[in-house]
Amino acid sequence: MMKFPFSPKKATLSIIGLLWVLSYFWPVAAQAQSVPNDSTATVAAGKHYLRSSFHRFWWGEHYRKVWAEPVQVPFLWISKFQGGVEPLKQGGSFQTKNLRLVDKKGREYVLRSIDKDPSKALPTFLQKTFVANLMRDQTSVIHPYGAFIVPALATAADVYHTNPQLVYVADDPALGEFRAEFAHTLALLEERPDGNWETISSFGNPNDIVSSKKAISQMVKSPTHAVEAGRYLRSRLFDMWLSDWSRREDQWRWAVQKKDGQTFYAPIPRDRDHAFFKFNDGVLTKLVGVFKPNYQSFDKTIVGSNVTGLIKSSRQMDSYLLAYLTREEFQQAALDLQARLTDQVIEQALQTWPPQIRELSAAEFANKLKSRRQDLLSAAEAFYKEINEDVLVPGTDAQDTFEFQFEPDGSLLLFHYTHSPDKEKKLIHQKKFLPKETHSISVFGLGDKDTFVLRGTGKNKMNLKLYGGEGTDLLEISPGFQLKGRKILVLDEEDGNEFGKHQKINKKAYVPAAQEFNGDGWLLRHRLH
Numbered sequence: 001m002m003k004f005p006f007s008p009k010k011a012t013l014s015i016i017g018l019l020w021v022l023s024y025f026w027p028v029a030a031q032a033q034s035v036p037n038d039s040t041a042t043v044a045a046g047k048h049y050l051r052s053s054f055h056r057f058w059w060g061e062h063y064r065k066v067w068a069e070p071v072q073v074p075f076l077w078i079s080k081f082q083g084g085v086e087p088l089k090q091g092g093s094f095q096t097k098n099l100r101l102v103d104k105k106g107r108e109y110v111l112r113s114i115d116k117d118p119s120k121a122l123p124t125f126l127q128k129t130f131v132a133n134l135m136r137d138q139t140s141v142i143h144p145y146g147a148f149i150v151p152a153l154a155t156a157a158d159v160y161h162t163n164p165q166l167v168y169v170a171d172d173p174a175l176g177e178f179r180a181e182f183a184h185t186l187a188l189l190e191e192r193p194d195g196n197w198e199t200i201s202s203f204g205n206p207n208d209i210v211s212s213k214k215a216i217s218q219m220v221k222s223p224t225h226a227v228e229a230g231r232y233l234r235s236r237l238f239d240m241w242l243s244d245w246s247r248r249e250d251q252w253r254w255a256v257q258k259k260d261g262q263t264f265y266a267p268i269p270r271d272r273d274h275a276f277f278k279f280n281d282g283v284l285t286k287l288v289g290v291f292k293p294n295y296q297s298f299d300k301t302i303v304g305s306n307v308t309g310l311i312k313s314s315r316q317m318d319s320y321l322l323a324y325l326t327r328e329e330f331q332q333a334a335l336d337l338q339a340r341l342t343d344q345v346i347e348q349a350l351q352t353w354p355p356q357i358r359e360l361s362a363a364e365f366a367n368k369l370k371s372r373r374q375d376l377l378s379a380a381e382a383f384y385k386e387i388n389e390d391v392l393v394p395g396t397d398a399q400d401t402f403e404f405q406f407e408p409d410g411s412l413l414l415f416h417y418t419h420s421p422d423k424e425k426k427l428i429h430q431k432k433f434l435p436k437e438t439h440s441i442s443v444f445g446l447g448d449k450d451t452f453v454l455r456g457t458g459k460n461k462m463n464l465k466l467y468g469g470e471g472t473d474l475l476e477i478s479p480g481f482q483l484k485g486r487k488i489l490v491l492d493e494e495d496g497n498e499f500g501k502h503q504k505i506n507k508k509a510y511v512p513a514a515q516e517f518n519g520d521g522w523l524l525r526h527r528l529h
Contacts, residue, residue: 041168043186044070045114045144049137060282062140066361071354076111076167076189079174085109087178096273099182100192108192111169113185114144116273141279145357147188147272149365150242151202152349156340159238160231160255160268161202164190166354193253193268204266206255212317215254215265216523220446221397223418223428227321228257228266233333235267236318240310240379241337241372243298244275247314276365300371304382311386319387320394324416324429327384327437334380341373390440391433395469397447401425402466406458406483410435414443435461445469451476452490460485460504467491467510468499475499 046067056064078085078101085101088108097113116139147164154161169175171183191200198207218225239247247269254265276298280286289295293305294312302310311318346369350362395402398418405413416429433441440463443452449471455478463486466475475490483504490499491510499507 040072040074042070042072043168044068045186046139049140051137056282058282058284059134059137060141060279060285062138062278062281063143063361064140066357067140067144069356069360071166071356073166073168073186073354075170076187077170077172077174079172081189082109084174087175090178090181097181097185097187099178106195107197108194110190110192111167111182112188113182114166114187115139116142138285141277141285142273143276143278143361145353145361146276149349149352150272150275152352153242153341153345154238154269155202156342156345156349157234157238157337158340159235160204160266162190162193162268162270163200163202164188164272193255193270203268204255204257206257206266208256209253209268210256210265212249212252212254213523215256216249216317216320217520218263219265219396220394220520220523223396223398223400223426224261225263225265226428228264229322229325230329230333232267232321233325233330234337235269236311236314236322236383237333237337237376237380239269239275240302240307240383241341241369241376242272242275243277243296243302243310243372244272245277245294245296245310245313246271246274247311249314249317251314298368300368302372302375302379304378304385307379307382307386311383315387316392318383319392322387323391323393324431326431327381330380330384331377334376338373338376341369343370346370385437388433388437390442391438392442392444394444395446395450397470399448399450400445401451401453402443402445403453403455404464406454406456406460408458410459410461410485412441412458412460412462412464414441433462438462440465443467445473447471449473453478454481454483454488454502457482459483460488462486463489465489465491468493473499475505477502 044067049062049064049067051059051064078087081101082103085103088100088102091098091100096116099111101109101111103109117136145166148166151161151163165188167187167189169182169185169187171179173179175182191197191203193203193209194211195209196207197203197209198205203209215225215227219227236247239245251269251271253268253270255268257264257266277295278297279295280289280297280299289297293309296306296309343366346366350358350365353362393402393414393416395416396418401417401419403415403417405415407413412433414429414431414433415427417425418428419425442465444467445452446469448469450469451474452466453476457480460483466488468491481502487504487506490505490507492499492507493510499505501507
């Protein structure tokens with residue numbers, strides 16, 4: 001048998017490295033220079049992304065011409081902005097230079113470099129290799145000016161949003177210790193949604209904005225805290241329209257709104273770096289996309305398979321926050337977005353770009369956004385199916401009652417009640433689950449004493465799992481309860497629960513992982529902490 005001197009993995013890396021070396025030294029076009037004047041600078045976001053046709057064949061055309069096109073940008077003097085702001089700290093990911101600023105009223109802003117260097121996230125031994133150069137080159141999949149058209153689109157869609165400005169950071173002594181790092185940087189400047197922003201309508205004029213960790217922690221601790229699910233759904237469909245696939249929990253902040261003794265959390269999307277992503281236009285990048293389905297490209301369609309990738313980073317949060325919304329509510333949200341996002345709205349939003357960028361991108365974006373708008377209804381349908389196939393329903397750390405009404409057609413009505421201090425039950429959620437849509441439902445009691453009530457004379461066609469929680473929980477079987485079909489699985493952590501016996505109930509001893517039977521543990525297990 002013939003033996004190869006390299007393993008297939010090493011051979012593949014060698015071939016990729018050779019292709020990169022060849023493409024790196026292939027001739028490229030001449031690049032424009034930056035010419036600053038008194039009030040503006042003419043700069044290109046990333047002239048280094050202009051590459052040869054050979055390189056582009058393998059690694060994609062992406063938005064290279066846009067990155068290399070010089071545009072006129074106003075200077076930002078932080079000593080003058082908002083009457084003078086003070087730099088607080090450098091932060092952000094490995095990819096982006098990020099500087100937090102605070103004004104005299106205590107409101108914070110974020111200054112983020114337009115160009116990025118994802119190679120800094122690599123292990124040290126790879127940061128001087130062709131792998132790092134390839135990662136840096138692939139920043140060109142991002143449209144450097146995409147975030148600046150989002151506010152006009154989001155306003156029309158009734159989706160909360162930040163208000164980014166394109167700036168060129170002046171060499172201002174007020175930058176202090178950050179002067180060397182940030183002076184002469186093309187950057188995005190926007191509000192940092194945190195704390196009191198009651199003067200900003202694009203945040204809903206809240207007097208408090210909190211992180212996802214704080215908002216979701218409060219929701220699982222107390223039934224008096226809840227998400228504005230309809231607004232979150234509209235925001236998520238809007239994300240799909242923009243082909244923004246990076247929507248994990250840190251990409252959101254939550255406006256706190258109090259009404260009639262309840263606290264509601266309204267979603268504020270932030271960080272649109274991955275909107276309008278263009279990845280599948282090179283031979284090798286298209287191949288990578290097969291193994292990275294979340295790398296969704298901004299094209300003319302949003303089909304069912306696109307939705308799977310678009311929600312990959314946020315699926316747990318989507319499933320939790322949208323668990324009780326109906327198919328009809330998903331459809332109505334899509335129809336409402338279609339009506340709001342008119343041709344005129346799209347074309348006016350594209351006018352916010354510098355003239356040079358409009359020349360390069362406006363026609364393409366207008367065509368794709370109008371086409372994707374037609375797919376919003378089918379995207380909403382695919383989204384609903386994805387998160388309703390296997391449903392996770394947590395209770396709260398307060399006393400909860402879950403009632404299950406089994407119907408003859410195999411459907412299941414779920415009612416979630418909470419209890420006031422005087423023990424009065426109050427219905428907070430309900431939904432009808434259909435076996436043609438839902439394969440399994442897992443209900444978590446979490447903290448305090450919880451009750452599961454089984455009633456009806458129906459047929460169980462779904463895998464129903466009931467998890468007790470901290471405290472002594474009760475399984476109550478109503479008179480006349482009769483069930484055909486699958487058995488119900490009750491997982492008992494054996495801390496004094498009162499789980500009755502029935503021929504259609506399987507009881508199983510269970511040791512919770514990561515203390516999942518209380519709110520904090522459930523968040524940790526499902527990566528929402």
